[in-house]
Amino acid sequence: MLKSFDIYSQNNILKIIVALNLLLVGTGSLLYTNRLISRLEDREEHYVQLYAKSIAYLFGSNSINAGDLNFVTSEILEANKSIPAIYVNPDGQIAGKLNIEVPSNLTDAEIEQFLRKTIDEMRNRHQALVVDMGNGERGLVYYNNSSLLRQLQYFPYALLTILTALGVLAYLAFSSSRRAEQNRVWVGLAKETAHQLGTPMSSLMAWVEYMRSDPAQYDESITDEIEKDVRRLETITARFSSIGSIPTLKDENLNEVVQQFTDYLARRISTKVKMSVSSQLPANQTVKINKLLFEWVIENICKNAVDAMKGVGELRLNLTPLPHQEVAIDITDTGKGISKKNIQKVFTPGFSTKQRGWGLGLTLAKRIVEEYHNGRLFVKSSEVGKGTTFRIVLSAER
Known part of the structure; x- marks a missing residue:
């Protein structure tokens, strides 16, 4: 990196x-x-x-x-x-x-x-x-x-215009090259990570089966939890494998996807964070998404929120309908908030206010939402010392 x-x-x-x-x-x-x-x-x-x-x-x-x-x-x-x-x-x-x-x-x-x-x-x-x-x-x-x-007098200005245009084109070419190179780094890193996870996951599954073969010695509830985490690793591997490829979108019940994933996540974050989900969407509201990647978006934003609250606070997810057949998912925390000068930087690769981390979570989330799901991800509101609300907007057209 x-x-x-x-x-x-x-x-x-x-x-x-x-x-x-x-x-x-x-x-x-x-x-x-x-x-x-x-x-x-x-x-x-x-x-x-x-x-x-x-x-x-x-x-x-x-x-x-x-x-x-x-x-x-x-x-x-x-x-x-x-x-x-x-x-x-x-x-x-x-x-x-x-x-x-x-x-x-x-x-x-x-x-x-x-x-x-x-x-x-x-x-x-x-x-x-x-x-x-x-x-x-x-x-x-x-x-x-x-x-x-008289014609010659206009020549320097024409020349400067041409050079300026060439400079702009060169800048755009370099920027495009940088983005392409950045994408290749991400794709290579993601696929290599998925590849490296394959071997230990296979080993862990073998250990789970071994532990189940001797229920008298190993508590079945512990084995079940380990298996859940192994399945979770498989999900993560599938996500990383999807980077760089065009994902398949399917009609999914948005209420169920968000609720199920937050239930899973709530058991794996700080117990001092109160997590809640509310929805004004119809119970059968479906949206075309890639479930694995979309859950990754929710996870990245929620984990960022938990970090911003230092493991203590309230995390609220609210699903609301919008005009023009769109739906919104607002993720609100009671953390430290984002300063105005940093709001435009939070989705920039490598930007992070934490001592640890690559600064890629929100960048990947934005890319997944906007490039793969044709939606929008942005900071809806933020106040230093009070908290931040991220909004995901998706099309609900069938």
């Missing part, structure tokens, strides 16, 4: 390693992409500066030769095919636009309004570049990032 807990610790360490690697990859990708975006922004700003210089050159010069035009067309206009820009002259009028898609069928006034709105968006994004026209006159060039750069 200790090895299984070591395995779980290793799985937790592996989860942390995977999470850290994903974090490092995500952080590195984000930093690299931001650096790349910064370089592209500088490059696009350089293109816009060239555009601004060309405007100042064209509109601020009185003479333009063929070489000047070649410089403007080859180095400026052809260089910028994706960066949207708008030039506003010193008079505040829109005098030019570049790479701006204006909707068709707009009037001149609507086009003006559209471009002014675009300028407002550009102003919020980048500071306008000043165009020195000479004679103290200055125009302004507004611009925005190209569509490619």
